[in-house]
Amino acid sequence: MNRRRAQAWIFIGSLLLAFLLQLMPLPQPLLLLKPWWIALVLIYWSIETPDRVGLGFALLIGMCGDLLSGQLLGEQALRLVVMSFIVLRFRSRLRFFPISQQALAVLGLLLNDRIVVVMIRGFSGDPIPTMGFWISPFIGMLAWPFVFLLLDDVRARLRAQES
Amino acid sequence: MPLSNPDKIFLFAEGAVSTTRLIAYLTLTMIIMVIDHRAGYLESMRAFSGVLVEPAYRIAALPSDVARAGRLAVATQSQLVDENRKLREALLLAQVRVNRMSALTAQNERLKKLLDVQKELGLGVHLARLIDIDLDPFRHRIVIDAGSAQMIKVGQPVLDAFGIMGQIVEVLPNTSVALLITDPTHAIPVKVRRTGLRTIVYGTGGINRLRLPNIPISSDIKVGDELVTSGLGGRFPAGFPVGEIVEISNDESGMFAAAIAKPAAALDRSGEVLLLQDLPQPMGPPAPQHNDPDVGESPASEEQDGAMP
Numbered sequence: 001m002n003r004r005r006a007q008a009w010i011f012i013g014s015l016l017l018a019f020l021l022q023l024m025p026l027p028q029p030l031l032l033l034k035p036w037w038i039a040l041v042l043i044y045w046s047i048e049t050p051d052r053v054g055l056g057f058a059l060l061i062g063m064c065g066d067l068l069s070g071q072l073l074g075e076q077a078l079r080l081v082v083m084s085f086i087v088l089r090f091r092s093r094l095r096f097f098p099i100s101q102q103a104l105a106v107l108g109l110l111l112n113d114r115i116v117v118v119m120i121r122g123f124s125g126d127p128i129p130t131m132g133f134w135i136s137p138f139i140g141m142l143a144w145p146f147v148f149l150l151l152d153d154v155r156a157r158l159r160a161q162e163s
Numbered sequence: 164m165p166l167s168n169p170d171k172i173f174l175f176a177e178g179a180v181s182t183t184r185l186i187a188y189l190t191l192t193m194i195i196m197v198i199d200h201r202a203g204y205l206e207s208m209r210a211f212s213g214v215l216v217e218p219a220y221r222i223a224a225l226p227s228d229v230a231r232a233g234r235l236a237v238a239t240q241s242q243l244v245d246e247n248r249k250l251r252e253a254l255l256l257a258q259v260r261v262n263r264m265s266a267l268t269a270q271n272e273r274l275k276k277l278l279d280v281q282k283e284l285g286l287g288v289h290l291a292r293l294i295d296i297d298l299d300p301f302r303h304r305i306v307i308d309a310g311s312a313q314m315i316k317v318g319q320p321v322l323d324a325f326g327i328m329g330q331i332v333e334v335l336p337n338t339s340v341a342l343l344i345t346d347p348t349h350a351i352p353v354k355v356r357r358t359g360l361r362t363i364v365y366g367t368g369g370i371n372r373l374r375l376p377n378i379p380i381s382s383d384i385k386v387g388d389e390l391v392t393s394g395l396g397g398r399f400p401a402g403f404p405v406g407e408i409v410e411i412s413n414d415e416s417g418m419f420a421a422a423i424a425k426p427a428a429a430l431d432r433s434g435e436v437l438l439l440q441d442l443p444q445p446m447g448p449p450a451p452q453h454n455d456p457d458v459g460e461s462p463a464s465e466e467q468d469g470a471m472p
Contacts, residue, residue: 023223023296028370028431031300055188062192067212068219069298070333070340074195081188124200127347129301130368 035140058084110137213335287440303343326404326427354393
């Protein structure tokens, strides 16, 4: 019971941290480099605990992100639903990839997400962003091993503590 | 990690998620987006959820506040003395300028009374601080720590010491969001201070660049010209610096000159901003300017509002 609760705390804490990191200010030249933390954390949890993270949960998280960033309501929700659908569909394979291959898969997911953004912006009549827009997926790829290892390590420690 | 139903896991076939559910959720998000885009329900919902959103903004801004406080705490004596001296010099200069200005203002008042002008230039301002968070690097928006509790309203111009920064687009109970003039969806009516030529300045999405895409090719404009708000459109009061021309070229069609300007305000450096209280704006077209024959002939289509939807 206690372990369950600790797991839930890690789960919620990581998502809250991702939201805060997303809002965190950076110096002007580094702004474009900010990876989409929420997506990285959500990918991790949908690979590890798919029974907890479904499409509905992705929708909910996306709505929270939209509210925080004051964008078109539903934009991030749509992006996360698409992303978590792909992750859940290929979960059994992603789970056994070595970490470098996983990072490449994450790059693919994030690039796909950028294409979805361009589509949404196109439909809603917003201007199409500049070339710097395509940098962030690559940073996301570089950040993925750290997110993965950090969360995995925290959970492994917890398990070791319990037994 | 045991799964709830291990029998149903396939390596290559449909697994835990079905396409039907995906389609259902996608439809749902699209409906939400369309409703929000058409009717703008996001504002009312955000005002509703402001209770939750505002603390999140404050918490996200905490680390940078702490860093700033830390830097101040460990700043050396000589740095502080240096800064102090610089500030005192700046204050002295400003004081001199103010003194000269007050004489000019008095003179202006007298002249205006002679001309029987009713329009007042009295400005009510509200000083507010930036909350240092980043909403989206591709949309130039800033968050300010004053909201509807401080009588902030949508559309109020935001300024810093050097010029116009943008305008308020969203008001929460204790914070508000402002759109910067460099946002790609922002436009502001300006005139060239030297010649009085009226045009519109658009944002580009780059923090140091503004765009003036349609200047008549025969008009008198050159690098270094100062742009000030023209006061048309009724959103921004007239006479505040907006930017300075840094580059002039022809546009693709060759029918217009296109210029690039540098914003006057320190858009990425300001910590405090001024919010102008609503000015009583005269309805209808502005009165013709008597002393400047160039100005009256520009087409009326330039009198757009400050922001495009």
